[in-house]
Amino acid sequence: MEKIELRKKDFVTSIILVIFGIWMLVYTVFTMPMKDSFSGVINVWYVSPALFPLGIGSFLILGGWVLMARAVRDGGAKRFFEDLSTRGKESSGKTFRLFGILLPIFAYVYLNIPRIDFFLSTIFCLVVFMTFFYFDDSMILKKLFRFYLIGCLFFVFLFSVGVHRKINGIFPYFMDILVFLFLLAYIFYCAVLIRGDQVQKKKMKLTLITSVITSLFLIPAFKFLLLVPLPVEGGFIEIMNIIRYAFR
Amino acid sequence: MFIIEQIINFYQTVFHLAFNLENMILLFAATILGIIFGALPGLTATLGVGLLTTLTYGINTNTAMITLLGMYVGAIYGGSYGSICVNIPGTAAAAATALDGYPLACKGEAGRALGLTTTASFIGTMVGMFFLATTAPLISSIALQFTSYEFFLLAFFGIMISGGLTGQDLVYKGWIAGFIGLFLAIAGRDNLQSFPRFTFGFSELDGGLEVVPVLIGAFGIPQIIQVIRDQFSIAEAKKFHRVFPEWKIIGKHITTIIRSALIGVGIGAVPGIGEDVAAWVSYGAAKKASKHPEIFGKGAYEGVIACETGNNACIGGAIIPLLTLGVPGSPPAAMLLGALMIHNVTPGPMLSIEHPQFITQMTAILLLASFAMFVCGILLATQVVKVLRIPPPLFMPIVLVLCVIGSYALGTKVVNLYLMVPIGILAYFMQSMSYPIAPLVIGVILGPMADENLRRALMVSQGSLWPIFTRPVALILFILIVWMFASQMLFYRRFAHWVKSRLFGRQKDPAGVV
Numbered sequence: 050m051e052k053i054e055l056r057k058k059d060f061v062t063s064i065i066l067v068i069f070g071i072w073m074l075v076y077t078v079f080t081m082p083m084k085d086s087f088s089g090v091i092n093v094w095y096v097s098p099a100l101f102p103l104g105i106g107s108f109l110i111l112g113g114w115v116l117m118a119r120a121v122r123d124g125g126a127k128r129f130f131e132d133l134s135t136r137g138k139e140s141s142g143k144t145f146r147l148f149g150i151l152l153p154i155f156a157y158v159y160l161n162i163p164r165i166d167f168f169l170s171t172i173f174c175l176v177v178f179m180t181f182f183y184f185d186d187s188m189i190l191k192k193l194f195r196f197y198l199i200g201c202l203f204f205v206f207l208f209s210v211g212v213h214r215k216i217n218g219i220f221p222y223f224m225d226i227l228v229f230l231f232l233l234a235y236i237f238y239c240a241v242l243i244r245g246d247q248v249q250k251k252k253m254k255l256t257l258i259t260s261v262i263t264s265l266f267l268i269p270a271f272k273f274l275l276l277v278p279l280p281v282e283g284g285f286i287e288i289m290n291i292i293r294y295a296f297r
Numbered sequence: 298m299f300i301i302e303q304i305i306n307f308y309q310t311v312f313h314l315a316f317n318l319e320n321m322i323l324l325f326a327a328t329i330l331g332i333i334f335g336a337l338p339g340l341t342a343t344l345g346v347g348l349l350t351t352l353t354y355g356i357n358t359n360t361a362m363i364t365l366l367g368m369y370v371g372a373i374y375g376g377s378y379g380s381i382c383v384n385i386p387g388t389a390a391a392a393a394t395a396l397d398g399y400p401l402a403c404k405g406e407a408g409r410a411l412g413l414t415t416t417a418s419f420i421g422t423m424v425g426m427f428f429l430a431t432t433a434p435l436i437s438s439i440a441l442q443f444t445s446y447e448f449f450l451l452a453f454f455g456i457m458i459s460g461g462l463t464g465q466d467l468v469y470k471g472w473i474a475g476f477i478g479l480f481l482a483i484a485g486r487d488n489l490q491s492f493p494r495f496t497f498g499f500s501e502l503d504g505g506l507e508v509v510p511v512l513i514g515a516f517g518i519p520q521i522i523q524v525i526r527d528q529f530s531i532a533e534a535k536k537f538h539r540v541f542p543e544w545k546i547i548g549k550h551i552t553t554i555i556r557s558a559l560i561g562v563g564i565g566a567v568p569g570i571g572e573d574v575a576a577w578v579s580y581g582a583a584k585k586a587s588k589h590p591e592i593f594g595k596g597a598y599e600g601v602i603a604c605e606t607g608n609n610a611c612i613g614g615a616i617i618p619l620l621t622l623g624v625p626g627s628p629p630a631a632m633l634l635g636a637l638m639i640h641n642v643t644p645g646p647m648l649s650i651e652h653p654q655f656i657t658q659m660t661a662i663l664l665l666a667s668f669a670m671f672v673c674g675i676l677l678a679t680q681v682v683k684v685l686r687i688p689p690p691l692f693m694p695i696v697l698v699l700c701v702i703g704s705y706a707l708g709t710k711v712v713n714l715y716l717m718v719p720i721g722i723l724a725y726f727m728q729s730m731s732y733p734i735a736p737l738v739i740g741v742i743l744g745p746m747a748d749e750n751l752r753r754a755l756m757v758s759q760g761s762l763w764p765i766f767t768r769p770v771a772l773i774l775f776i777l778i779v780w781m782f783a784s785q786m787l788f789y790r791r792f793a794h795w796v797k798s799r800l801f802g803r804q805k806d807p808a809g810v811v
């Protein structure tokens with residue numbers, strides 16, 4: 050990275066560090082006992098639980114201040130304010146790729162894992178992540194990203210209004226089935242986007258095989274060999290249970 | 298007599314471990330997996346050890362350590378495959394190997410270069426093991442005399458030196474990373490008074506952040522983002538047919554080997570530095586001492602030997618402070634610390650009392666791991682190199698799933714995942730702004746040690762800091778910390794320049810500080 054660009058980022062980071070350090074000091078002073086008594090223990094300043102956080106907060110302010118001084122001296126602050134005045138800067142392809150990486154990660158960890166069958170969540174995450182980048186085509190990435198994002202927003206809506214609990218109560222595994230249908234729709238959309246391209250078709254095939262094999266290997270290994278209870282054991286894991294205990 | 302007893306005890310432990318079929322199968326499997334992890338650009342030894350940790354919590358401690366050390370040794374060695382065959386280091390530790398390894402491969406000597414790295418790595422690991430066996434009990438007995446002041450200063454020194462030596466841009470960026478790690482470490486109920494700090498009313502945070510998910514997040518997520526975002530592509534690997542142990546060439550460069558091994562062990566013993574620094578310093582020292590420094594970078598055997606001996610010797614070195622002081626010498630050693638904690642083994646001075654055989658067992662496992670690495674390296678190199686053909690968009694999502702399932706499996710808490718992802722993203726952005734990640738991790742690990750011991754020390758001395766100046770080890774650590782701080786200050790650099798100019802005459806000020 051160009052030095053001045055780095056200093057520009059350092060300038061922003063230094064402001065964040067100073068603010069964070071000040072917040073830490075204020076939060077510590079107002080929430081932790083210094084010389085008061087806590088749970089029947091009379092504190093002295095040097096045993097206070099606030100001692101260490103105060104030290105860390107002070108250092109972060111000092112570090113932020115030194116970093117800011119350096120950034121200002123090397124022209125980072127100047128570049129920051131110059132860039133601020135130039136508006137309408139287009140986001141680069143790399144930034145979009147970053148969003149493309151973060152979307153499946155966030156959807157997997159914060160949306161699917163706590164609510165959907167773990168096996169299905171894992172396969173879905175693998176298929177999405179691989180198809181986003183293995184095709185190596187920015188247009189396909191953009192279209193798939195949009196499709197997946199809309200689907201995720203739909204599920205965010207369902208989960209936020211609590212529909213999933215009610216429907217699952219009436220019809221077990223309904224949400225798993227709904228997500229599975231979304232996965233099928235996603236795969237179908239991929240197939241439409243790459244139709245006629247033999248190389249991409251081969252990649253798609255490899256993606257699906259890798260996703261299924263990885264999930265079929267990892268999840269039973271954790272569930273039945275390491276005896277780890279999975280976050281949500283829905284319809285698919287129930288099928289695995291039936292198969293596993295049928296052969297016991 | 299005592300030494301003979303110890304040697305007999307050591308070999309008994311080696312044979313006891315080696316004659317267990319399950320141990321041997323796991324050792325070889327983990328070593329091969331380690332070589333694959335090391336060879337694949339984007340996957341690191343730290344991540345490998347971290348992910349494997351999650352699979353070992355159900356097995357006994359010895360077997361778990363066999364698998365983890367097999368992975369560690371294999372991954373550090375495996376990094377050379379990418380360096381030599383495609384000019385992309387598989388791990389940071391093998392970056393220096395690429396300088397001479399790839400030119401050798403271009404000359405059609407890829408097999409020979411891999412033979413050299415295999416042999417040099419084997420010797421390096423053995424030297425590291427020797428130092429672990431001989432110095433660890435000694436340091437343990439000295440560390441038993443340590444009080445809370447020494448432990449606080451040691452933890453603080455670990456963070457400071459790790460930040461100071463791993464920072465690629467500015468030294469204080471490393472320190473800032475270390476202090477962010479300390480902040481993460483203090484979240485949860487404090488160990489002395491059980492007061493909740495930075496929990497914001499969430500009971501899930503009362504126990505604090507679990508170390509292994511934090512480590513997996515800090516090392517795994519940035520790797521995934523970086524490799525995919527930068528469209529990392531791997532060129533066609535240079536071809537070779539066989540790998541032979543290159544004893545003749547090694548014999549010719551025995552001085553380089555001894556020097557590099559000592560550098561590796563020394564750097565490994567310094568908290569939080571790691572194998573990459575060991576490899577670069579060994580390479581630099583070999584070039585400086587060579588009669589033909591001009592051939593370095595063009596395919597010098599000596600260059601390859603120096604890096605690989607240095608980085609593998611670092612493993613033993615990094616385990617010394619881990620076992621004796623509870624301070625990891627490198628990022629993969631930090632992962633080992635997490636694994637030991639899962640197995641209810643608390644590294645530190647009390648280890649030799651609570652588990653008297655543990656250091657001997659670790660040494661024996663390191664010996665077996667180095668043999669496994671050598672055998673796998675010689676026999677399987679031609680096969681392992683094929684993994685370099687796997688495109689990153691296919692294996693990185695699998696790594697993500699492994700990170701997620703691994704972080705979850707340790708405490709079976711989804712909250713670990715909720716924390717792992719933001720820590721990983723924070724680590725990615727920090728890395729992209731040239732903040733080193735090792736001090737952050739060292740901060741997370743050593744934070745509780747620093748906090749508890751500072752307050753305990755002050756409690757004993759009734760708030761006085763005077764004992765620091767009356768205890769020799771504490772005083773040395775204190776002086777080193779102050780010196781590290783001061784060396785970054787303008788007044789110190791001006792003073793140092795003034796002293797130099799007085800001693801050696803007028804000099805041009807390279808930094809422009811005067």
